[in-house]
Amino acid sequence: MSTNKPSRKKPMYPVSRELRSYLRHHGREVKLPVSYTDLLNYTFSVPIKDKNGNDTLWEKTIYDKREWDFIREGLVKIYAILKTEGDFSFTSHLDVARVDYCTFGNSHPFRIRIVNKYNDNYDHYYIKIADASRIYGLELEHILSPNRMTFFTDRETLVEEHIPGIPGDLFIQQMLNDPGTNRIRLAKEFVKFNERCFVRLLGDMRSYNFVVDVTPDIEDYQYRIRAIDFDQQSYEGRKNFYLPQFFKENNSYVNLCLSHLNKESMAQYQAEERTLITFRLASSRYRIKELLDIMSTDEISTQTKIIELKNGLNEHLNTTAFNRCQSMGQVVKRHLKQTLQKNLLLVQRNLGKSMD
DSSP, X not given: OGGXXXXXXXXXXXXXXXXXXXXXXXXXXXXXSSOHHHHTOOSEEEEEEOTTSOEEEEEEEEOOHHHHHHHHHHHHHHHHHHHHTTOGGGGGGEEEEEEEEEOSSSSOOEEEEEEETTTOOEEEEEEEEOOXXXXXXXXXXXXXXXXXXXXXEETTEEEEEOOOSEEHHHHHHHTTTOTTOOHHHHHHHXXXXXXXXXXXXXXXXXXXXXXXXXXXXXXXXXXXXXXXXXXXXXXXXXGGGGOGGGOGGGHHHHHHHHHHOOHHHHHHHHHHHHHHHHHHHHHTHHHHHHHHHHHHTXXXXXXXXXXXXXXXXXXXXXXXXXXXXXXXXXXXXXXXHHHHHHHHHHHHHHHHHHHO
């Protein structure tokens, strides 16, 4: 498992002209009143501790008064762009409660807390550097997963909506052994999440990079595991890096699956998830083709990692189909075809019958 650690520092890949055109065409590129660079102009910061006094790796930023007036107004407007498509008529009762900065990881994000001045209800969103890897990851999540992703870019700035849920590592500590937790349903969801990540090659899904969304259901609960970090979209060369089951941080979830599911059940849930991905792929086939064609010509990894992943997937899937791939985008495109081949044939056959 020690070989599944990510590279010490993943580089930021710039947004290409073709990707920028795609984002503009699909309404992702908008004019933002505040940029990531603007937020770097804070005067000083204070570490944020959790309720037990532990360092959260986030810092509360403090700005000069002149800077703050401009930043505060812009951040409220960005929230309106995220939530009401730029309708600023609701912004008078909103304010910025806090701007936090995180130096951990690759993206160095700012977390913005917006508060309703009338009832103190608050919400969050994030401002980050526009990294091509993360943008491809967000778009693939939006198209191929059951989750809709709200994000916008403006030149070198990326704005992301907050993804609600209980962080996977905290869920292990606080809720996994709770008598009210339906372990079988949670185990099923981890199998499906593992499959979603592998099919679209989203890497580094350790427990603190995903959240567990719990929804009350008839006499019980349903669970959905959602990725919250997309920096490692098809960057690393190790095949197991794209399978959450191989990270030691996820051992509790893996043991849950081994305790409550047999091999046949796991195969069933994997087939179910691939079928759902295939339906989403078919319904968005023009958009996904446009995205993957751009991704195939973009530089989002190194040749060494591309070759390593090609060889690993060839061996895993008992094929030589990946030999022709020259980029990570081509590897993702080929992997979707290889893993969803049977499902695509069934969907095409059923669609043909429905049109006859």
